[in-house]
Amino acid sequence: MQAVIGRDGSTGQPITDAIADPAEIPALQAINATLQGRTEKLKNPFDPSSLAWYVWIVARLGGWSGYTSRGYRPAGPKTIARGIRKLDPMIAGWRLGNRSALTGLP
DSSP: OHHHHTTTSTTOOBGGGTOSOGGGHHHHHHHHHHHOOSSGGGSOOSOTTBHHHHHHHHHHHTTOOOOOSTTOOOOOHHHHHHHHHHHHHHHHHHHHHHHHHHHTOO
16 A cells, blocks of 8 residues: 555655665666656656655556546556566566576576
């Protein structure tokens, strides 16, 4: 619910309230790049150090269209939950890939 409340940036929470390890930020940046559209309306408008930036990514993974204009609603709890379920294995894969790159394992 903290993510739903902080989705618009009004709480001013840092991203570290949602992620355990700041080393995950490069993974989030890469995922964010794949979710943004070509127009300014479909780009993540939040500061990358904010909880709102993280929630925007989670919401897009959960199926939210990204539109905030008239007639479109922000992502709700179910969408956020779906997004987190998709994001967790992506981050786990990122960690595994980085660990094998550092240790030289295939």
